[in-house]
Every structure is written in C-alpha cells, then in structure tokens.
Amino acid sequence: MEVKMIDVSVHNGVIDWDKVKASGIGGVLMRCGYGSDIESQDDKMFKRNADECSRLGIPFGVYLYSYAKNTDMAKSEADHALRLVKGYKLSYPLYIDVEEASQSGIAKDVVKVFCEAVKAAGYMPGVYANENWWNNYLVGVDSYTKWVAKYGVNNGQPGNKPNVSNFDIWQYTSKGSCDGIGSSGLDMNICYRDFPAELGGSKPAPAQPKKSNEEIAKEVLAGAWGNGDDRKNRLSAAGYDYNAIQAIVNQKAAPAPAKKSNEEIAKEVLAGAWGNGDDRKNRLSAAGYDYNAIQAIVNQKAAPAPAKKSNEEIAKEVLAGAWGNGDDRKNRLSAAGYDYNAIQAIVNQKAAPAPAKKSNEEIAKEVLAGKWGNNPQRKAKLEAAGYNYATIQALVNKMC
Numbered sequence: 001m002e003v004k005m006i007d008v009s010v011h012n013g014v015i016d017w018d019k020v021k022a023s024g025i026g027g028v029l030m031r032c033g034y035g036s037d038i039e040s041q042d043d044k045m046f047k048r049n050a051d052e053c054s055r056l057g058i059p060f061g062v063y064l065y066s067y068a069k070n071t072d073m074a075k076s077e078a079d080h081a082l083r084l085v086k087g088y089k090l091s092y093p094l095y096i097d098v099e100e101a102s103q104s105g106i107a108k109d110v111v112k113v114f115c116e117a118v119k120a121a122g123y124m125p126g127v128y129a130n131e132n133w134w135n136n137y138l139v140g141v142d143s144y145t146k147w148v149a150k151y152g153v154n155n156g157q158p159g160n161k162p163n164v165s166n167f168d169i170w171q172y173t174s175k176g177s178c179d180g181i182g183s184s185g186l187d188m189n190i191c192y193r194d195f196p197a198e199l200g201g202s203k204p205a206p207a208q209p210k211k212s213n214e215e216i217a218k219e220v221l222a223g224a225w226g227n228g229d230d231r232k233n234r235l236s237a238a239g240y241d242y243n244a245i246q247a248i249v250n251q252k253a254a255p256a257p258a259k260k261s262n263e264e265i266a267k268e269v270l271a272g273a274w275g276n277g278d279d280r281k282n283r284l285s286a287a288g289y290d291y292n293a294i295q296a297i298v299n300q301k302a303a304p305a306p307a308k309k310s311n312e313e314i315a316k317e318v319l320a321g322a323w324g325n326g327d328d329r330k331n332r333l334s335a336a337g338y339d340y341n342a343i344q345a346i347v348n349q350k351a352a353p354a355p356a357k358k359s360n361e362e363i364a365k366e367v368l369a370g371k372w373g374n375n376p377q378r379k380a381k382l383e384a385a386g387y388n389y390a391t392i393q394a395l396v397n398k399m400c
Contacts, residue, residue, distance in 0.1 A: 001192065006029075006181075008030050009030065009031035009045050010031070011183065012181055016180035017180060027091065027092060027191060027195075029062070029092060031063055033080055033084060035066070037091065038080075041307075051244065064130055066110060070105075070110075073110075074114045078117035082117070089200075092191075093145050093195065098128070128148075130148070151173055153183075154175055155173070158170075168192055169190060170192075172188060172246070217245050217248035218252075259288065268297060315343050318347050360391055360395055363382070363387055364396045367393075368399060
C-alpha cells in the first residue's frame with residue numbers, strides 16, 4: 001500500500017483543511033512544537049491543525065522537532081509532546097525529529113529516552129531523520145518506526161527511495177503543493193504501512209458537511225449568528241464549537257498588536273531574548289519577523305568597530321588627496337566619524353608655508369642690538385629658531 005501524506009507546521013500558515021481533504025491527501029504529520037516543555041515553544045498552529053483534522057476525519061500523527069543535547073532534555077521534549085497530544089486520537093505515530101548537528105554524538109540516547117516515554121504513555125513512538133543520519137548516527141535504532149527524508153533532486157516528485165532498512169514513511173520532497181495550503185514549499189511523503197488500521201483509527205466516520213470555524217467566525221462578525229447567549233445557543237444547536245469560534249471572532253475583532261521594529265528585535269537578540277541558531281530562526285519566523293533582516297542588523301551591531309586613525313594620520317591623507325575638497329571632504333570625514341574642524345586645522349598648519357628665514361648677517365646684527373639676549377639664553381634661543389649659534393657668534397665677534 002502507498003498513502004500520500006503531507007507534514008505541516010506553523011510555517012505553512014493557516015490551512016484550509018476542507019480543501020486539503022478534498023484534494024485526496026490520505027494522512028497528515030503535524031508539528032506540535034520544538035525543544036523542551038515550554039509553552040512558548042508550542043507550535044502556534046498545532047491546536048487548530050489537530051482540531052480541524054479531527055473534525056474532518058483526516059488521519060494524522062504528530063512530531064516534535066528536537067534540540068535535546070542530553071537525556072534530561074529528551075525527557076522534557078517527550079513531556080512537551082505528550083502534553084500537546086493529550087485528548088487527540090492519533091492515527092499515526094508520535095515522532096521525534098532529530099537533525100541538529102549538535103545532537104549527532106548523542107542521538108541514539110536522545111531517541112531512546114523520548115520514544116520509551118512516548119511508548120509508556122500509550123502512543124506508538126517513531127523517529128524522523130534523513131538518510132545520512134540513519135546510516136551514520138542512528139545505526140541499530142530499529143525498535144521504533146522509521147520516517148526517512150531523502151529528496152534527491154527535490155523537484156516535487158519521488159526519486160530514488162532511501163537506502164535505509166525497514167522504513168515506513170518516506171519524505172521525498174520539500175517542494176510539493178496541495179489545495180488549501182498557500183505557503184511556498186510543502187513536505188510530501190509516501191507511507192507504506194497501514195498505521196490507522198493498527199492504531200484503531202482506520203476509516204474514520206465521514207464528517208457531516210460543515211463549514212469551517214473560520215467561515216463561521218466570518219459569518220458571526222457579519223451579524224449572521226446574533227449576539228450573547230443567542231449566538232451561543234444557535235452555534236451549539238448547529239453542531240459548532242462555540243468557544244473555538246468565539247476565540248477566532250475575538251482574535252479577528254481585536255486590533256493587531258503593534259509589531260516591534262527590526263532594530264528593537266535585533267537589540268533583544270543581542271540581549272539573549274531569542275535564543276541562538278535554528279531556535280532563534282524558528283522563534284523569529286513564528287513571531288512573524290524576517291529572520292535574515294534581523295540577523296543582518298545583529299551581525300552589524302555585534303561586529304567590532306574598525307580601529308580609527310589619528311587626526312594626524314587623516315590630515316596626511318587629506319594632504320595626499322584621499323578625502324577630496326570643500327564640502328565633499330567635510331561630509332566624508334564627518335560620515336567616517338572624524339572631527340572635520342580638528343583635522344582641517346592640522347591640514348592648514350601643515351600646508352602653511354614656513355616663514356622666510358633671515359640671513360646669518362642679519363641675525364648677527366640683531367644679536368649686537370641686544371635682541372637675542374646673552375648666553376646661555378642666546379644660544380638656546382638661536383638654536384630653537386633654527387640658526388647655527390657658532391656661525392652667528394663668529395660673525396658677532398668679527399663685527400665687534
């Protein structure tokens with residue numbers, strides 16, 4: 001048997017599950033969250049996705065993206081997944097997704113702790129990894145069902161199957177598409193095992209034709225379902241979940257919270273508020289921010305400022321023509337963080353012609369006139385002014 005499946009997360013946006021079902025998709029694997037058991041790391045679309053698949057009778061399983069670097073973290077991740085799947089009927093296993101490079105050396109231990117906790121809770125555990133990981137870091141991990149990623153040319157179509165023993169699901173591309181999912185790029189899978197039959201979820205009863213909660217919420221906002229208790233009674237009588245629909249109505253009616261600027265978020269990143277690596281990327285993307293734009297600002301702010309040259313050095317460059325003239329020079333120096341006035345003063349000083357020097361004969365006459373004092377002051381003053389004391393004194397002696 002072969003069943004066409006998709007796997008989804010918050011990155012696929014708000015999904016029209018009625019259209020997905022009508023497209024012929026046979027099953028879904030949905031992300032419930034990532035990392036340790038922290039509510040902020042729940043997948044923001046998991047509850048909606050699980051509720052909609054349950055409503056429509058679409059068989060689904062669940063996976064949690066792992067960051068565990070030790071067995072304690074793996075246990076917390078299992079608790080995270082089990083908290084979120086509580087109350088749902090899974091027709092496919094509960095998987096741990098291992099692919100972080102930092103996990104390669106401890107992957108087997110992480111997988112075992114997670115899967116045994118899942119099994120103890122009454123769910124079928126499974127492991128997701130790519131072909132390379134199965135053949136290098138997960139060799140011998142055969143106690144749990146395998147979900148293997150191998151894309152080949154990744155053109156949206158299946159290529160060569162994974163060279164991994166006894167796998168049950170093959171993720172063959174990240175460039176698929178499906179009615180009801182508008183995001184660019186969708187993970188597509190083929191399942192070779194009848195999990196719904198094994199887990200008691202095969203052939204779920206077809207759902208009654210029913211509008212989605214999103215559609216009903218729009219009708220509520222348009223005034224079609226009344227207000228207060230009248231609305232609640234009418235929705236309940238029609239078989240809808242009043243609380244779920246009212247939550248959507250409240251969300252749509254509330255003004256969107258003001259988003260922080262990329263500059264503000266970059267400062268928060270530098271302060272450690274958004275984690276590191278893929279964790280940071282996932283959290284920023286889930287919050288609706290442009291990861292690449294923010295990371296560029298972070299990199300710019302984190303880079304050490306280049307060492308500044310001294311005013312003397314810059315003045316020499318100005319005299320050599322490196323900084324232009326007039327306003328152009330002023331603008332360029334200011335933009336580079338230099339004090340234009342201070343540098344220009346040095347330039348003017350260096351560029352000013354040296355005053356013409358008097359002849360030794362003239363200076364000797366000034367000495368005789370008493371303008372240069374007597375020794376030792378005379379000698380010091382003459383030498384400081386750049387004159388040869390011995391030469392001038394000889395002329396003075398001669399003139400006497």
